[in-house]
Amino acid sequence: xxxxxxxxxHITVSEGASLELRCNYSYGATPYLFWYxxxxxxxxxxLLKYFSGDTLVxxxxxxxxxxxxxxxxxxxxxPSVHWSDAAEYxxxxxxGNQGGKLIFGQGTELSVKP
Amino acid sequence: xxxxxxxxxxxxxxxxxxxxLECVQDMDHENMFWYRQDPGLGLRLIYFSYDVKMKEKGxxxxxxxxxxxxxxxxxxxxxxxxxNQTSMYLCAxxxxxxxxxxxxxxxxxxxxxxxx
Numbered sequence: 001x002x003x004x005x006x007x008x009x010h011i012t013v014s015e016g017a018s019l020e021l022r023c024n025y026s027y028g029a030t031p032y033l034f035w036y037x038x039x040x041x042x043x044x045x046x047l048l049k050y051f052s053g054d055t056l057v058x059x060x061x062x063x064x065x066x067x068x069x070x071x072x073x074x075x076x077x078x079p080s081v082h083w084s085d086a087a088e089y090x091x092x093x094x095x096g097n098q099g100g101k102l103i104f105g106q107g108t109e110l111s112v113k114p
Numbered sequence: 115x116x117x118x119x120x121x122x123x124x125x126x127x128x129x130x131x132x133x134x135l136e137c138v139q140d141m142d143h144e145n146m147f148w149y150r151q152d153p154g155l156g157l158r159l160i161y162f163s164y165d166v167k168m169k170e171k172g173x174x175x176x177x178x179x180x181x182x183x184x185x186x187x188x189x190x191x192x193x194x195x196x197x198n199q200t201s202m203y204l205c206a207x208x209x210x211x212x213x214x215x216x217x218x219x220x221x222x223x224x225x226x227x228x229x230x
Contacts, residue, residue: 009154032217043118043204043221044157051217090156094217101147101172102219104157 002027004093006105013081014113021076021108023091033074034092034102035065044090050074061085086112117141118222120205126228133192135225137205144210146188147219148172148180151202160203163188195229202226 005024013019025031032051036044048059055067065076074091088109094102121136139146144165149157149172159172161180169180177199181189188207192199203226206219 004156006156034218036219036221041224043223044206044219045221046218049218092157101159101162104149106154106156 002093002103004091004103004105006089006091006108008108009106010109010111012111012113015083016080019076019078019081019085019110021089021091021110023074023076023105025072025074025091025093025103027072027093027103029095031093032095033065033067034094035059035063035074035076036090036092037061038088038090038107040087047076047089081110081112083112083114086110118205118207118220120203120222120225122225123223124226124228126230127195128230129196131192131195131229133195133227133229135190135192135203135205135227137188137190137207137222138186139188139207139220140186141207141209141220142185143207143220144185145208146182147206147208148178148188148190149204149206150174151204151224157204160190192227195227197229200227200229 003026034049035047038044050057050067088107090107091105092102118139147162148160158174163169163182166185179191202224204224205222209216
């Protein structure tokens, strides 16, 4: 079955510390992979996406993610977290072709300590 | 920028009422989606639409229906609201094909529905 797992429901990091949010997927075809961020009371905003090519992708707000096919993972990283990064983060996978639907993970809530 | 507008940010309805959630996008996207978001469950797909007058069931369609009479508008209908439909509802749209920005979902701000 197709699925996305974000193992960490809630993570707390100190401001200025590095961050890694984990995402593992199960998908039969070549996946399109996404990370979205949701600030409180808002819709989801795209952080970055992977369709093909270089497995290390850069996104907005200083985030990056690395696609590792052998581990079925697409972990999100940021070298230095800012207080404004506190939000909920969602990993998603899809076929990307016309009509394909995205499957979302359960989300990871990030808290940032001063 | 693409804008996806959900007309109601907060609604309070009573059990048994018929509820309409409206979503409009302004960039001529072919695909539109309705998701439900609940804590610990992430986003779950209710219905989606490839194009006008086309619809497909998602993972949790029970208790919901949809309407897409015009390309820019996708409505979610709760025929008889129940308390277990209290949730955040997110609409999204997507352009398909080999053009820049294709295959990326753009979300509205969400509609938080409370059913009493």
